[in-house]
Amino acid sequence: MTHPDNSLFVDTSIQIASVIDPDSEEFLPILDSFDRKVVCGYSLLEYKRALIQSISLVGRYIEDLKDDESVFEVFSRCTSQYSARRVSTLVNVLRWVLGESATEPIESGGRIDKVLKIRAQSYIRNAIMTIWYRFENDREIVDEMKCQRRLEKPVIRRNGTYDVSIHETDCRNGRCNNANFFKSMLPNIRALVSDLKESARNGTALSAEILRSIDMIEKAMDNSNNLHNYDNCLKVGDVWLHLEAVRSSSLHFATLNYKESRHLCPPLGLTMQCPIPPSSRRP
Amino acid sequence: MQILEVEGEARPAKHREVAIENQGSSGSSSLEFGEDSGFLSSVRAREAYNAFRNARKSDSEETKEVHFYNFLDQIELQWECAFARTRQFRDLHALVESAVKGKRIKDFSEPQLNAIDDALVRLRGRMINDEDLDVFLKMFVRLGIDTMRPVFGNNGAKLYNISTSNSDGKTTIEISEIVREKIVKQTFDNWQ
Numbered sequence: 001m002t003h004p005d006n007s008l009f010v011d012t013s014i015q016i017a018s019v020i021d022p023d024s025e026e027f028l029p030i031l032d033s034f035d036r037k038v039v040c041g042y043s044l045l046e047y048k049r050a051l052i053q054s055i056s057l058v059g060r061y062i063e064d065l066k067d068d069e070s071v072f073e074v075f076s077r078c079t080s081q082y083s084a085r086r087v088s089t090l091v092n093v094l095r096w097v098l099g100e101s102a103t104e105p106i107e108s109g110g111r112i113d114k115v116l117k118i119r120a121q122s123y124i125r126n127a128i129m130t131i132w133y134r135f136e137n138d139r140e141i142v143d144e145m146k147c148q149r150r151l152e153k154p155v156i157r158r159n160g161t162y163d164v165s166i167h168e169t170d171c172r173n174g175r176c177n178n179a180n181f182f183k184s185m186l187p188n189i190r191a192l193v194s195d196l197k198e199s200a201r202n203g204t205a206l207s208a209e210i211l212r213s214i215d216m217i218e219k220a221m222d223n224s225n226n227l228h229n230y231d232n233c234l235k236v237g238d239v240w241l242h243l244e245a246v247r248s249s250s251l252h253f254a255t256l257n258y259k260e261s262r263h264l265c266p267p268l269g270l271t272m273q274c275p276i277p278p279s280s281r282r283p
Numbered sequence: 284m285q286i287l288e289v290e291g292e293a294r295p296a297k298h299r300e301v302a303i304e305n306q307g308s309s310g311s312s313s314l315e316f317g318e319d320s321g322f323l324s325s326v327r328a329r330e331a332y333n334a335f336r337n338a339r340k341s342d343s344e345e346t347k348e349v350h351f352y353n354f355l356d357q358i359e360l361q362w363e364c365a366f367a368r369t370r371q372f373r374d375l376h377a378l379v380e381s382a383v384k385g386k387r388i389k390d391f392s393e394p395q396l397n398a399i400d401d402a403l404v405r406l407r408g409r410m411i412n413d414e415d416l417d418v419f420l421k422m423f424v425r426l427g428i429d430t431m432r433p434v435f436g437n438n439g440a441k442l443y444n445i446s447t448s449n450s451d452g453k454t455t456i457e458i459s460e461i462v463r464e465k466i467v468k469q470t471f472d473n474w475q
Binding site: 019020021022055088089092093095096097114115118119122123124125126127129130131133134137156160 | 431
């Protein structure tokens with residue numbers, strides 16, 4: 001059944017989860033109950049940081065292997081620079097190629113090992129661009145911030161890996177609209193900060209991310225040009241998404257990011273839509 | 284020579300082990316040196332295309348399936364000669380393989396089958412550039428063809444923990460699956 005308010009803002013956590021697990025029963029019912037689903041352009045930057053850069057790194061590890069090194073060497077690099085997502089990417093590729101119960105001995109630098117390398121690299125390259133293009137698919141995009149970093153599409157290098165870097169220092173050029181957007185939303189921002197501080201005074205434990213956001217917002221109230229800085233802009237990260245939701249006239253905010261959104265949504269007039277807690281799932 | 288021994292249990296096992304035994308220099312492969320690899324790759328691409336076309340035009344469900352399985356075999360075998368082809372060819376081939384492996388022809392809509400057909404036509408040709416590849420990446424996304432299974436797994440997201448141990452010159456990598464519900468539960472630990 002379609003929700004009467006009909007407009008849902010989909011935050012980055014749901015966007016990423018829906019790419020990783022498109023058939024998830026966890027959040028599909030929420031998405032399906034709204035006709036209008038809105039995402040914001042700034043999310044693409046978070047997409048790149050959280051997902052694309054991580055997958056791309058596995059491709060770089062494979063590319064950096066010497067001829068006599070096995071693709072399994074990549075595991076040791078993933079262990080030393082631990083990331084569950086990177087390990088998962090590699091394990092999934094191995095399972096895809098070798099099957100679920102591979103028992104055949106694999107000779108390092110041998111036929112299977114070499115095929116594994118080139119196949120893994122192809123899958124990873126395709127995944128990077130597919131994730132990038134899927135962002136806009138079937139979603140309405142709002143982009144009040146006009147983030148310039150989100151326009152930086154992955155670029156293929158001559159060695160067959162993708163350049164997925166974020167040109168952080170270019171933020172100082174101030175070509176985005178974040179400072180103007182911030183000023184235009186000042187009444188909402190003041191109400192939000194006031195509400196959060198009141199909650200803190202009443203003993204509510206706010207996350208470190210929210211506390212960092214409040215601190216940065218107060219600095220930006222003195223001089224909004226402070227926001228023309230990549231690190232400063234990121235500190236406001238979660239708040240930006242909620243402000244974009246308000247600007248898009250969405251009344252509902254879909255997220256897996258409970259710790260922040262449960263505090264940010266109410267003062268901005270948004271209703272948080274979150275998946276059903278596991279405890280209430282059917283066995 | 285270094286030998287990697289992969290041991291594992293079929294799903295839904297939570298653990299699988301990869302044992303690495305160091306035994307000296309690397310092995311050799313004749314794959315990239317095969318003089319006929321390029322020719323063989325072209326033949327496989329043509330046979331894959333023919334099998335796919337036959338599957339689409341067959342009247343009986345059974346014949347359709349037979350041709351489609353033949354098509355899947357050709358797609359898998361193509362990797363044996365993929366060293367002879369360009370990166371763009373391999374990527375487009377990987378895109379098609381990611382879309383069709385483990386699927387049946389009836390899992391696809393007509394527009395999706397048309398897109399796969401178009402990709403197979405390009406794979407039959409010699410030259411594929413980055414722009415061609417980009418067209419197919421966008422097209423597959425637009426038509427909702429799932430090509431992410433090699434990277435994200437067959438049945439949704441799975442995360443893994445790995446730990447290594449060494450004994451007698453043998454390295455064992457243990458991979459354990461992190462159950463998704465557990466991760467979600469951790470999120471809820473701070474939920475009031």
